[in-house]
Structure formats: structure tokens, C-alpha cells
Amino acid sequence: MTYFNVGEIVNTHGIRGEVKVLATTDFAAERFAPGEILYVKQGSQKPVKLTVKSHRQHKQFDLLTFEEITNINEAEQYKGSQLQVTEQQQTPLEDGDYYYRQIIGLEVYSLEDELLGKISEVMETGANDVWVVRRPNGKEVLLPAIKDVIQKVDLDKQRVIVDWLEGLDEQ
Structure with a gap:
């Protein structure tokens, strides 16, 4: 069990x-x-x-x-x-809602099918959740979990398709 x-x-x-x-x-x-x-x-x-x-x-x-x-x-x-x-x-969730355990570990891909990293953590903020994406180079990027950014969550393929915002990777 x-x-x-x-x-x-x-x-x-x-x-x-x-x-x-x-x-x-x-x-x-x-x-x-x-x-x-x-x-x-x-x-x-x-x-x-x-x-x-x-x-x-x-x-x-x-x-x-x-x-x-x-x-x-x-x-x-x-x-x-x-x-x-x-x-x-467990309480059933509405469509488009996920348990943190389902999101953590998913690979993040751009609209162009480029691997951007893996979700390592979910942070709760006042307005929306923020997903911490660990890039292949080891850096972390904070990705807002909003409809404009998160295009598709595919739990079967263990991947998320995102519209990667300009400037997210610049630090």
C-alpha cells in the first residue's frame, strides 16, 4: 500500500x-x-x-x-x-491541478522541444506556485506556474511543455 x-x-x-x-x-x-x-x-x-x-x-x-x-x-x-x-x-483534484509529488521530477521542455531542465521543487507564493527548474548546467531557474507559461503537463511522458520567457535564464 x-x-x-x-x-x-x-x-x-x-x-x-x-x-x-x-x-x-x-x-x-x-x-x-x-x-x-x-x-x-x-x-x-x-x-x-x-x-x-x-x-x-x-x-x-x-x-x-x-x-x-x-x-x-x-x-x-x-x-x-x-x-x-x-x-x-487522497482528495481527487480538478483537471489541471496536480499534487506536488506529481510535478517534482518532471522534465521541462520548450515549445521547440528543447530540454530545459527538471523540476526539483514547488514553492508556494501568494499569487501562484513557482516551480524550481534545475538546468543541465546546475543552475536553478524559477518558473511561474501560470497558464501563459505552462502549456502542457503530460504525466504519462513525465514532461512539461513551457513557453520559456525571455530573460528567465539570464543572471
């Missing part, structure tokens, strides 16, 4: 087993809703199934309790662990 990270347990909170989670999902309210199933992964061990009992926000963190964890001693063992969901639990 394939698992995907949705958050990291960074600490405990209180003595009743509540944990402080740094979310790595855009769907935190849905993922961490009471009754939802999450899996906690520690090292190479098999993921442990947990049922969300409660969820609340505190500053930039999500505070969760689980049916299976009733005190701080039980929660302590999971500090630093990843919270995960299965592939079947």
Missing part, C-alpha cells in the same frame, strides 16, 4: 495525549476531521492506524487527539513521526 504525508507530529500538547501537528496538506480541515483515519509512520516500521478524535487550530499548528492515544506517555513515542493517508484517501 502507498502512503502520503499529510503532516508531522512535532510535539505533544498537554497531558491527555494531544499532539501538535505541522500540516503538509492543503486539506487539513478534511484530513484532520473527527472520525478520519490517519497512519503514523516511524522509521521502517509498518504504519500504525489512528482515528482522529478531535481537531483544533492553535497558531500555525493543528492540535489533534486520537481514539488510540489517551495520555502524554503514549503520545511521546510519535514525536517527529509523519502522519499519512493512503492513496485511496
Whole structure:
């Protein structure tokens, strides 16, 4: 079974087993809703199934309790662990939307079919995402993920066709 990270347990909170989670999902309210199933992964061990009992926000963190964890001693063992969901639990995306894991690693080609590099990272900005393209020469170029630039994403061929803007490579 394939698992995907949705958050990291960074600490405990209180003595009743509540944990402080740094979310790595855009769907935190849905993922961490009471009754939802999450899996906690520690090292190479098999993921442990947990049922969300409660969820609340505190500053930039999500505070969760689980049916299976009733005190701080039980929660302590999971500090630093990843919270995960299965592939079947993932939220379906609209056409033209992609998970970061689908974009990272794609080769970037120009309209003229020239290999420009490979996407190494996706950065979130206020207006739009920015894809970091590592050029064959090792330099990185920031590519805005907007319709004028991104012409086609072909997951089957593991490539992206872009309208490479004049001056993007100049530094």
C-alpha cells in the first residue's frame, strides 16, 4: 500500500495525549476531521492506524487527539513521526491541478522541444506556485506556474511543455 504525508507530529500538547501537528496538506480541515483515519509512520516500521478524535487550530499548528492515544506517555513515542493517508484517501483534484509529488521530477521542455531542465521543487507564493527548474548546467531557474507559461503537463511522458520567457535564464 502507498502512503502520503499529510503532516508531522512535532510535539505533544498537554497531558491527555494531544499532539501538535505541522500540516503538509492543503486539506487539513478534511484530513484532520473527527472520525478520519490517519497512519503514523516511524522509521521502517509498518504504519500504525489512528482515528482522529478531535481537531483544533492553535497558531500555525493543528492540535489533534486520537481514539488510540489517551495520555502524554503514549503520545511521546510519535514525536517527529509523519502522519499519512493512503492513496485511496487522497482528495481527487480538478483537471489541471496536480499534487506536488506529481510535478517534482518532471522534465521541462520548450515549445521547440528543447530540454530545459527538471523540476526539483514547488514553492508556494501568494499569487501562484513557482516551480524550481534545475538546468543541465546546475543552475536553478524559477518558473511561474501560470497558464501563459505552462502549456502542457503530460504525466504519462513525465514532461512539461513551457513557453520559456525571455530573460528567465539570464543572471
